[in-house]
Amino acid sequence: MSNLDDIIPPATLNQPGTLHPINQTKDYILRFLAEMGFKEVHGPEIETEEFNFDMLNIKKSHPARQMHDTFYVGDKKNVLRTHTSPVQIRSMLESKPPIAIASAGKVYRKDDDATHLPMFHQVEGIYIDENVTFANLRYLIHQILHQLFGDNVEIRFRPSYFPFTEPSAEVDILSDEGKWLEILGCGIVNPIVLKNCNIDSNQYSGLAFGLGVERIAMLKYGVNDIREFYKSNLDFLTQFK
């Protein structure tokens, strides 16, 4: 007969919490970009128009600069950054090529409806060196999308337009249902942007890309409504263990 005093009371573990799925996804992307050679850099969310727009070749007349697209703050002295690109401008001004950096974080657009939020997250990367070409960009984007969606994912490049890249592309992947889904924007850094950052555009060229973290998280986790991420609902958040 066993000694009753040996009976051990059941364990009293409590469940751990969870990291926010957007931050998990963002960290995951940053980690594999770091493994590719992109160093993470940080910058402020409150930016000047110069860094958020002018330096990126976004002209005063560009629709994005209108009051209905961009939040202006502090008596129009500054803006809430509309993308993480100004972080890259700051880094380019501070360093010399070769440069390989990634910036990630919150960005703001004056939007609030079923599929658009006034705040969301981006990850962007830029690589500047001698002889960086569009063919290199194609290679790198394939690497990134294989990492995210597997080696067999079908990838489609489409011409697009961004003031800070030329040529510019948007990239789609083919879903299981046979639909093309837009995943990221990319391009060859516009020589005007390099010049703005005191980089000799005759000697150097660059490639750049940007992804929406919410979009990737929605696809990877199967979340259909972007607003779910920001309701702070524990029934939602604690699923992402």
Next chain:
Amino acid sequence: MKFAYKDLINLLQVKPSKELLSEKLFQLGHEHEIQSDIFDIEFTPNRGDCLSVWGLARDLNAFFGKSEAIDIFKENFDVLDIDFENHSPSDCPKISFLEIEVEEISNNYKPYLESYFSIIGNKKTNLFTDISNYISYELGQPTHCFDRDSIKSKLIFENKECNNIFKTLLGSEITLKDHNCVFTLNDEVISLAGIMGGASTACTNKTKKVLVECAFFNPESIIGKSIKYNLISDAAHKFERGVDIASQEMVLRRFVKVVQDHATIKSIKFKSFIETAEKSQLIPLNIKAINKILGTSLEDSECLGYLKSLGFDVSNEIKVPSYRNDIKTNNDLAEEIARVIGYNNIKSKPIKLKKIVFNDVSKVSKLESFLVRNGFSEVISFPFSSKKEKGSINIDNPLDSNRDNFRTSLKDSLLESLLYNERRQKDSIKLFEISDIYKNNTEIKQQKKLGLIISGRLGNNYNDFSKKLDFEYLNSLLNENDITHIFEIIEIPRSGLDTKRKDKIYYVEISLEDIPTSFFQKLDIQKKAINFIKYKPISEYPSSTRDFSFSIDDSKIVNKIIEMLEEISDEIIKNSFLFDYYRDEKTQIVKLGYRFIFQSQSKTLSDSEIKNIVNKILKPILEIDGVSIPGM
């Protein structure tokens, strides 16, 4: 923009199927959807030249060949005697007028004109306006039709300070403010140039004599105005993106031709006012530079062939066509060539970046892992607040007045998140957020802050179930690492909050820069790999809680019973846990308290449904000798 498939192939020499046309449009960068016979295409803002059937056919020329020309009026014009002055040539370097007088108007539109209304779904107004709209669709150049008899004095184009009400031809009244490019008669604004005409000079069904205005307005002069006045305007959309500065006369000749198809013409008169002659954009020929951008080794002749197919004149220099205001550099040309080749046909070339040395796990990561391990869940909140506090940065154009400041603390949004979860029947809540906070005193300062908030039970296990998350809990959690001096735990009073709960709420906010390095050194953190779980949508139906109190005579089988309970699963069991454990030292009888929380994805569960499932899942346990639920 909507195109009828039949109109597009009508201007192409080779007639592609819808599938092939769709494929080539994507290759060229023209995203679209197809609804039966309509291609609804979303053009990038640099491609104003594609906003017409003719313009799009030009872009497709490389694949299908575009028709040689469009049927236009080819005879000489009589000179129009018009009293007009252009007071702002920088806004409008080129403007032409066409006056047509007709005798009779046919009510039957020719099929090409009729289908613009029937297939694409536009609304007819009167012949001249209908032709103007059709020509904008066909050629991309907006025109405006004035009723000729309403223009009785000197017509002036000017960029002028306005402060008056303007009635548009669609009937809405808008208040003009600041500077606007306008047409005036005796100082009265009769048309908002490039955006919308006015009611007082508009054509009607009775109009027999029309004055057609056809201009090139600088995009900068038009941008933002249609949004400012909340006017939906096809003309503004086109002028903002830039129309072809060389096309005005050709467009008016086409206008005459279409009128001829629908009415007997009495007279045609024309006059052009050209303030600045257009200049061609020239780019030195440098195929090597283009190959260097693309990473290709294309032959000169191949590249030049592609450019010619897009309308570029190629000799010692590359002459950009007048309608391509987006092309200025070799990078632009490289994109053109790559579009015709197809981005997906450009072979990728490996690059290797220099490997970087990994930094240590960041402070933020360490802190996050420490908190998650201790049961805290991370939230991310929008940083907008209605509170104006010292150092608050105000948003000049907020979404609404409840969101007109940037938050200066994480407290309010964390409190809101906590109350939200309390309302959703959560009784043990531990949340955190880490975010940059911005304040502007003399200059904008950025600080990374951690906010923690708690309320409810200490935990679900039987030791913690009847204890509360409190000051001591938070204090000892943080104290463990000796940082007591840098934070202050506050209790947030429930008075004034929309809540019925009684549990105390504790909150603490810490600046990351204040946390000593020693704190992080003590944390042993292994970053775990991400697991992309398949998310299960949250049920919007209420959950039901059932507690069961087991009495077990034989202590030896207690662990087995607990194991059996833990293994129970069913799609409507949302959560279950052992919340009570008591062993009577004298009798050796063990009492277990076990809680099940039921919730369905599709309905509110009834008592009998819950009873049925309870009977099913507990049956094997209650069949064991010495296990009972007193009173059941």
